[in-house]
Amino acid sequence: MITDYERLAAMNKDYLWHPFTQMKDYYHSEPLIIERGEGIMLYDVQGRAYYDGFSSVWLNVHGHNVPELNQAITDQLGRVAHSTLLGMANVPAIELAEKLVGITPKGLNKVFYSDSGATGVEIAIKMAFQYWHNQGVHGKTKFITMKQAYHGDTIGAVSVGAIPLYHDVFRPMLFPSHVIPYPYAYRHEGGETGALEATLTALRSLLETRADEIAALIVEPIVQGAGGIIIMPPGCLREMAALCRKHGVLLIADEVATGFGRTGAMFACDLEDVSPDLMVIGKGLTGGYLPVAATLATDEVYGAFYADYQDQKTFFHGHSFTGNPLGCAVALASLKLFEEWNLVEGVRTKASFVESKLAALKDRPYVGEIRQKGLMIGIELVRDKVSREPYDWAERIGVRASLRARELGMLTRPLGNVIVFIPPLVSNEAELDAMTDILAESILHVT
Numbered sequence: 001m002i003t004d005y006e007r008l009a010a011m012n013k014d015y016l017w018h019p020f021t022q023m024k025d026y027y028h029s030e031p032l033i034i035e036r037g038e039g040i041m042l043y044d045v046q047g048r049a050y051y052d053g054f055s056s057v058w059l060n061v062h063g064h065n066v067p068e069l070n071q072a073i074t075d076q077l078g079r080v081a082h083s084t085l086l087g088m089a090n091v092p093a094i095e096l097a098e099k100l101v102g103i104t105p106k107g108l109n110k111v112f113y114s115d116s117g118a119t120g121v122e123i124a125i126k127m128a129f130q131y132w133h134n135q136g137v138h139g140k141t142k143f144i145t146m147k148q149a150y151h152g153d154t155i156g157a158v159s160v161g162a163i164p165l166y167h168d169v170f171r172p173m174l175f176p177s178h179v180i181p182y183p184y185a186y187r188h189e190g191g192e193t194g195a196l197e198a199t200l201t202a203l204r205s206l207l208e209t210r211a212d213e214i215a216a217l218i219v220e221p222i223v224q225g226a227g228g229i230i231i232m233p234p235g236c237l238r239e240m241a242a243l244c245r246k247h248g249v250l251l252i253a254d255e256v257a258t259g260f261g262r263t264g265a266m267f268a269c270d271l272e273d274v275s276p277d278l279m280v281i282g283k284g285l286t287g288g289y290l291p292v293a294a295t296l297a298t299d300e301v302y303g304a305f306y307a308d309y310q311d312q313k314t315f316f317h318g319h320s321f322t323g324n325p326l327g328c329a330v331a332l333a334s335l336k337l338f339e340e341w342n343l344v345e346g347v348r349t350k351a352s353f354v355e356s357k358l359a360a361l362k363d364r365p366y367v368g369e370i371r372q373k374g375l376m377i378g379i380e381l382v383r384d385k386v387s388r389e390p391y392d393w394a395e396r397i398g399v400r401a402s403l404r405a406r407e408l409g410m411l412t413r414p415l416g417n418v419i420v421f422i423p424p425l426v427s428n429e430a431e432l433d434a435m436t437d438i439l440a441e442s443i444l445h446v447t
């Protein structure tokens with residue numbers, strides 16, 4: 001007799017095409033099929049328990065199956081599951097917008113909803129582009145991005161993306177962007193100072209010579225996520241923001257990964273007191289419960305669109321599910337928990353605990369660098385600690401470590417040779433202790 005797992009596993013292979021997955025590899029693996037979650041644990045259909053060590057792709061905040069969040073959705077379901085924001089509003093969308101304006105960097109006063117980080121980025125790009133157009137400045141049509149940047153998978157977001165593995169195949173269909181170096185101190189011969197200088201020099205010279213053709217700079221503030229959890233040297237973001245301001249180029253902060261407490265501040269921009277012109281949030285906005293994202297804009301940006309209809313300055317953009325009431329209701333409940341549980345402050349304490357535990361890994365021969373900002377951690381493995389020679393891509397060291405972690409009861413997903421540890425913000429000390437032990441053991445196993 002075939003088990004429930006076998007039935008689901010066969011259908012999974014027959015019918016599903018998984019994201020970011022070579023299906024040939026996947027086809028030959030034993031699929032993990034999640035059935036339920038509780039706290040920071042996920043349980044598969046065979047009853048095995050796993051720590052959610054990467055917050056279900058960096059978005060889970062309060063754990064799974066949280067009574068307060070479930071209740072918020074149930075309450076809203078009893079009212080209305082969806083109604084459009086085209087020409088009308090709904091209660092949670094309004095209340096959430098007011099809350100978001102209150103907690104985001106000063107100056108961001110208008111909220112435009114969407115349903116994923118990528119669509120939020122798409123909106124920011126289009127807004128920046130049309131912002132200049134609406135003011136009769138027609139030459140400012142290009143964007144600056146950073147090496148190894150990741151802003152999502154829609155065409156605009158890919159156009160400002162700079163991870164060759166993901167993006168190069170699409171180049172012929174993309175709009176070209178200027179790419180400046182990201183300050184990757186570990187891989188820069190001048191270390192932190194050299195890396196910082198290289199980034200700022202490149203940005204400065206681009207802005208001094210071509211600001212008249214550049215609409216905006218888009219940046220993952222403080223931590224570059226998918227590029228390998230790479231942390232900017234102190235002062236970098238602030239200086240980049242100042243340069244943009246000086247040269248009349250908009251700053252788009254993509255806080256999809258870094259937002260909502262992840263770095264130890266509500267938003268990474270807060271760490272350097274930076275107020276961008278446009279900011280994109282997603283992932284943790286609903287506590288990681290439902291697909292809602294938002295693009296916030298300053299009055300200055302909003303004002304460029306505010307005109308008589310015949311002036312043709314309207315922002316013609318929107319999605320069927322823009323401002324979904326269920327998503328907005330759960331986001332409101334999530335923000336309430338942030339306050340009640342004092343989560344952001346808690347992240348800083350937990351981060352110190354994790355840092356002290358991971359310190360024991362530093363001297364391991366194949367641990368090149370441990371990078372951490374709050375509860376966003378990447379461990380770069382190298383073949384040679386002295387020369388920093390990377391593991392060959394084909395060795396799949398990160399994948400092997402993650403599979404070992406899974407055997408030991410923790411889920412995570414690597415970024416090349418970088419092992420990722422991004423636990424839910426509510427993880428307690430005992431859970432963090434257990435997860436970091438698994439992390440250490442899985443690295444030991446593969447190196």
Ligand code: PLP
Nearest residue numbers: 116117118150151152225256257
């Ligand atoms: N921007 C950043 C910085 C991200 O890390 C991601 C996803 O990881 C995105 C945008 C895209 O978000 P989504 O996957 O919700 O489209």
